[in-house]
Structures are given as C-alpha cells and as structure tokens.
Amino acid sequence: MSLAPSSLRAWRGPIVHSVADPAEVGLEASYEYFADGLLITEHGRITGLGPAETLLPDLRQDAEVIACPNALITAGFVDTHIHYPQTDMIASYGEQLLDWLNNYTFPAEQRFADSEHAAQTANVFLNELLRNGTTTALVFGTVHAASVDAFFAEAAARDLRMICGKVLMDRNAPEYLLDTAESGYNDSKALIERWHGKGRLHYAVTPRFAPTSSHEQMTLAAKLLHEYPDLYLHTHLSENKKEIEWVQALFPESRHYLDVYDRYQLLSERSVFAHGIHLCDHEYERLAETGSALAFCPTSNLFLGSGLFNLPKAEAHGVNVGLGTDVGAGTSFSILETLNEAYKVMQLQGAKLHPFKSLYLATLGGARALRLDDRIGSLAVGKDADFVVLDSHATPLLAHRMQYATSLEERLFVLMTLGDDRAVRYTVAAGNIVHERDAAPDNRPPKPTSI
Structure with missing residues (x-):
C-alpha cells in the first residue's frame, strides 16, 4: 500500500472515540463507535467522521483511502x-x-x-x-x-x-x-x-x-x-x-x-x-x-x-x-x-x-x-487530525484473545491489558504519519509525511 503524500486521506476501519466523561454522563453516552467507519483528514484537520457506507459515495476521487483491518482507530x-x-x-x-x-x-x-x-x-x-x-x-x-x-x-x-x-x-x-x-x-x-x-x-x-x-x-x-x-x-x-x-x-x-x-x-x-x-x-x-x-x-x-x-x-x-x-x-x-x-x-x-x-x-x-479539548482528545470534525491506529492482532496472544472478545468494551480492555508499542500500527499528528510500525528501518530521525 502506498503512503505517498496526499492532501486528502480517508482512514477506514472500526473507529471509537470519547465524547464525554463516563462519570458525568454514564458509560453508553461517553463514546461514539462506528464498526465500519471512515475518518477523513485534510490540511491537518479532521473533515469527516461517520459510517463508511454513508461517507464513501461523496468522497473526492483524489482521496487516498487507507484500509485498517483488525484495527481500532481512536484519538491520539x-x-x-x-x-x-x-x-x-x-x-x-x-x-x-x-x-x-x-x-x-x-x-x-x-x-x-x-x-x-x-x-x-x-x-x-x-x-x-x-x-x-x-x-x-x-x-x-x-x-x-x-x-x-x-x-x-x-x-x-x-x-x-x-x-x-x-x-x-x-x-x-x-x-x-x-x-x-x-x-x-x-x-x-x-x-x-x-x-x-x-x-x-x-x-x-x-x-x-x-x-x-x-x-x-x-x-x-x-x-x-x-x-x-x-x-x-x-x-x-x-x-x-x-x-x-x-x-x-x-x-x-x-x-x-x-x-x-x-x-x-x-x-x-x-x-x-x-x-x-x-x-x-x-x-x-x-x-x-x-x-x-x-x-x-x-x-x-x-x-x-x-x-x-x-x-x-x-x-x-x-x-x-x-x-x-x-x-x-x-x-x-x-x-x-x-x-x-x-x-x-x-x-x-x-x-x-x-x-x-x-x-x-x-x-x-x-x-x-490541559484545556485543549477544543483541539485534541476526540475525533470530532474540526479538531486536529491527531489519532492512532491500534492493531488488535499485533501479537499472537492478542490475535488469539481477540477471537473470544464479544463486545467493544472487551476488545478495548484486552488492548489496554495486553497491548504495548507493538499494537500501534500508525500514529498520525496534524494529519501527518509520524510513526508507521511496519516501515523499513531507518536510523535517521523520522520526518512526518506531509499531507
């Protein structure tokens, strides 16, 4: 898959992000989840978020779509x-x-x-x-x-x-x-x-x-x-x-x-x-x-x-x-x-x-x-495009355990209990891919991929 610079990207996969503190609104109202979601970014900001089937028909043809199977996309x-x-x-x-x-x-x-x-x-x-x-x-x-x-x-x-x-x-x-x-x-x-x-x-x-x-x-x-x-x-x-x-x-x-x-x-x-x-x-x-x-x-x-x-x-x-x-x-x-x-x-x-x-x-x-929730912390449209793609099959044990995870909260808990740096497939900041786990080794300081 090419990850060449693009002014417009759409990340497709399961997406979850917090929208409120569970202590204030209860568990169910505290997050938003799309089993097959699309996160659209351009010029360092999030410009679209929702079900893939809803957003894909109107996505510009020049957009690079990055599929994220066996993953969970969430805020950085x-x-x-x-x-x-x-x-x-x-x-x-x-x-x-x-x-x-x-x-x-x-x-x-x-x-x-x-x-x-x-x-x-x-x-x-x-x-x-x-x-x-x-x-x-x-x-x-x-x-x-x-x-x-x-x-x-x-x-x-x-x-x-x-x-x-x-x-x-x-x-x-x-x-x-x-x-x-x-x-x-x-x-x-x-x-x-x-x-x-x-x-x-x-x-x-x-x-x-x-x-x-x-x-x-x-x-x-x-x-x-x-x-x-x-x-x-x-x-x-x-x-x-x-x-x-x-x-x-x-x-x-x-x-x-x-x-x-x-x-x-x-x-x-x-x-x-x-x-x-x-x-x-x-x-x-x-x-x-x-x-x-x-x-x-x-x-x-x-x-x-x-x-x-x-x-x-x-x-x-x-x-x-x-x-x-x-x-x-x-x-x-x-x-x-x-x-x-x-x-x-x-x-x-x-x-x-x-x-x-x-x-x-x-x-x-x-x-x-940090009083930065108007800019970061969730995947709401208009916020900085700072997010992470977590790989739920990053290790053999994770892949095995995920076979028996029957809910989103269980998948999250398994990632938070068994996950580490190996579970981070991509890190994106201001729309730039600043870490890609499977990229070829390079001893030089990494440079962000411009978008």
Missing part, C-alpha cells in the same frame, strides 16, 4: 506528565522518591547543559512517544534553557502539539543544577517569547516542586503566569509521604502541600499537578474550585512505592484528571501499559476502571486536563 493519546531528560535513566533500581532524585535523576539531568546531548535525547524521546501512540504531552525539561530549546526544535520539526518548560530550582538540589530566582525568570521569559504559540507548541512554567523553589522564585513564577495568561503551570504535588513531611517543615505557615502553591496564586485552569496521591478533602476542593488538574501516574507511583491514586475521590470532587506515564520513574512510554497499571491501582482500592473510562483518561480526559 495524551500524556499529562512526563520528564524527557529522564529517558536517560528510566529503569533505575531501588529507591523511593527523594533518594531516587539525588542518586539518579539529578546526575542524569546535569548532562542537559550540553545542547547536543539534549537534542539527541529529545529525538529519542519523541520517537518513543510517537511509537507508542502519544501525540500530545506535558513535559518537564531540566533547569537548562538549552534542554527546552532542543525539545521544542524537535517537536516543531514534527508539527506536534507539545507543552514543555524549563525547570525552576534555586535551592535544596545539587549546586550544578541550581538557577536563581532572577535567572529562572529571565530564561523562562526568553523561552516563552521564542516558543510559546509557535505552531502547536505551548509553554509551561515549571517549578520542580515546592521544596526546590524559594519564596522569590515562586513569586516570579506567579509573575510569569500573570504576564502571559495562557501559559501552563506544571509541578509535583503530594507524591511521597516523606516529601510531604519535608514540605510541612519548609512551609510551616501553609495549611497543607497544595496551600503552598495556592499562597503564590499558582492554581488555575491551566495548572497541572502530578501525582496528588495523599490529599485531604480541602485540597481536592481547592483543585476543583480553581479548575486545576491532577496527573494520575500509576506506573511511577508503583515503581517508587509512593502510593495509590484515589480516582473515585477526585471524581467525586469534580477534579479534572489526566493520565501520565511519568517517565523515567514511570517504566513505559506506553499509555496502554499505563492503563494496565491504572486498572490494578483501582483494584487494590476496591474500585473498578471501566474500559470506556480508561479510553477517556487516555484521550479526551487528558485534553480536558
């Missing part, structure tokens, strides 16, 4: 928390959060002062995201401005919708990784002017977490958010119990961990807090009142022994929740594998994670957490 995955520099030290053994940072993370991040190293890692990182079907991510850089320049340059070359920011960290970390309140502000401002809003790129003000930023740095972080109201705020919250004790010692005047950020006016509809495992009711209430979001990072939370995220409680308080792989404490770039672990986290708490809720978290829920 959204990762609401991940560290691209930690690609270098994923799968590091034997520590919980604070020791893990000191022994593995900080030494690895030191290398990102070198712009060439940053560019090489950004290339590997983005290739891994796309190989796993992730088309949008909220990403930590390092304290070095060069790390963010490198990331955005690689993302822009692929025309991806990505969010990233320079880490702000002026205390309680190795000297070789510290900025100052003033240099952090100035470097961030220059990066914002250079990259924010360029193509499909967005900037996030990124204090690492409360213990590593001084009063002056937090104040200047808030100043950036005031000066550029459409920026994101991206940081960590209540991941580890020893971390929480440290925060209480450093900020004795604060009511709780979230209150530290709240006192600096860092809570808003564009604020995303990773983890949020050990929260009190008031913290959930403030997150909901301010429209702030939580990133649920199950593989990381299990790997570091941090605890179990309480999704039902976040839902009960009306808090927006997205899914995060949190590489490199997270052990996979795959959202499918992350959903597998999320299901187990719920089981350990006596709760269930339905496949349609999982689909929502991986796509539209993440987009809502």
Whole structure:
C-alpha cells in the first residue's frame, strides 16, 4: 500500500472515540463507535467522521483511502506528565522518591547543559512517544534553557502539539543544577517569547516542586503566569509521604502541600499537578474550585512505592484528571501499559476502571486536563487530525484473545491489558504519519509525511 503524500486521506476501519466523561454522563453516552467507519483528514484537520457506507459515495476521487483491518482507530493519546531528560535513566533500581532524585535523576539531568546531548535525547524521546501512540504531552525539561530549546526544535520539526518548560530550582538540589530566582525568570521569559504559540507548541512554567523553589522564585513564577495568561503551570504535588513531611517543615505557615502553591496564586485552569496521591478533602476542593488538574501516574507511583491514586475521590470532587506515564520513574512510554497499571491501582482500592473510562483518561480526559479539548482528545470534525491506529492482532496472544472478545468494551480492555508499542500500527499528528510500525528501518530521525 502506498503512503505517498496526499492532501486528502480517508482512514477506514472500526473507529471509537470519547465524547464525554463516563462519570458525568454514564458509560453508553461517553463514546461514539462506528464498526465500519471512515475518518477523513485534510490540511491537518479532521473533515469527516461517520459510517463508511454513508461517507464513501461523496468522497473526492483524489482521496487516498487507507484500509485498517483488525484495527481500532481512536484519538491520539495524551500524556499529562512526563520528564524527557529522564529517558536517560528510566529503569533505575531501588529507591523511593527523594533518594531516587539525588542518586539518579539529578546526575542524569546535569548532562542537559550540553545542547547536543539534549537534542539527541529529545529525538529519542519523541520517537518513543510517537511509537507508542502519544501525540500530545506535558513535559518537564531540566533547569537548562538549552534542554527546552532542543525539545521544542524537535517537536516543531514534527508539527506536534507539545507543552514543555524549563525547570525552576534555586535551592535544596545539587549546586550544578541550581538557577536563581532572577535567572529562572529571565530564561523562562526568553523561552516563552521564542516558543510559546509557535505552531502547536505551548509553554509551561515549571517549578520542580515546592521544596526546590524559594519564596522569590515562586513569586516570579506567579509573575510569569500573570504576564502571559495562557501559559501552563506544571509541578509535583503530594507524591511521597516523606516529601510531604519535608514540605510541612519548609512551609510551616501553609495549611497543607497544595496551600503552598495556592499562597503564590499558582492554581488555575491551566495548572497541572502530578501525582496528588495523599490529599485531604480541602485540597481536592481547592483543585476543583480553581479548575486545576491532577496527573494520575500509576506506573511511577508503583515503581517508587509512593502510593495509590484515589480516582473515585477526585471524581467525586469534580477534579479534572489526566493520565501520565511519568517517565523515567514511570517504566513505559506506553499509555496502554499505563492503563494496565491504572486498572490494578483501582483494584487494590476496591474500585473498578471501566474500559470506556480508561479510553477517556487516555484521550479526551487528558485534553480536558490541559484545556485543549477544543483541539485534541476526540475525533470530532474540526479538531486536529491527531489519532492512532491500534492493531488488535499485533501479537499472537492478542490475535488469539481477540477471537473470544464479544463486545467493544472487551476488545478495548484486552488492548489496554495486553497491548504495548507493538499494537500501534500508525500514529498520525496534524494529519501527518509520524510513526508507521511496519516501515523499513531507518536510523535517521523520522520526518512526518506531509499531507
């Protein structure tokens, strides 16, 4: 089959996408499904969606039709928390959060002062995201401005919708990784002017977490958010119990961990807090009142022994929740594998994670957490043509198991339990084929196929 550039493409196969949160509208009203569907894309946008028999008669003759048998087409995955520099030290053994940072993370991040190293890692990182079907991510850089320049340059070359920011960290970390309140502000401002809003790129003000930023740095972080109201705020919250004790010692005047950020006016509809495992009711209430979001990072939370995220409680308080792989404490770039672990986290708490809720978290829920659901997260006409084609026969075990799947929800659950990067046949971003699983190997950085 030819995949030559075309201004118009139609992808034919089973199509499913989230249209609402099952917690709000019920399972059946939360998705749209076409057993034999057609997804039409042109100029980077979705221009048609529906039953193939309805849309094919009016499809222009110059359209390239791509058949996707034994597949499931859905919106591109959204990762609401991940560290691209930690690609270098994923799968590091034997520590919980604070020791893990000191022994593995900080030494690895030191290398990102070198712009060439940053560019090489950004290339590997983005290739891994796309190989796993992730088309949008909220990403930590390092304290070095060069790390963010490198990331955005690689993302822009692929025309991806990505969010990233320079880490702000002026205390309680190795000297070789510290900025100052003033240099952090100035470097961030220059990066914002250079990259924010360029193509499909967005900037996030990124204090690492409360213990590593001084009063002056937090104040200047808030100043950036005031000066550029459409920026994101991206940081960590209540991941580890020893971390929480440290925060209480450093900020004795604060009511709780979230209150530290709240006192600096860092809570808003564009604020995303990773983890949020050990929260009190008031913290959930403030997150909901301010429209702030939580990133649920199950593989990381299990790997570091941090605890179990309480999704039902976040839902009960009306808090927006997205899914995060949190590489490199997270052990996979795959959202499918992350959903597998999320299901187990719920089981350990006596709760269930339905496949349609999982689909929502991986796509539209993440987009809502990032306030990008008008552009991504579903396959609605007019949205960016960011989607993934999942192969339900990608492995012998998947092919065997699918013989006995009798419903859409069962097929989804099998993919989310047994699937990984091998299940991603195509990843498409802005209408460009940015990953094709069966393409000939090529050691060069992949270039998107123009449409």
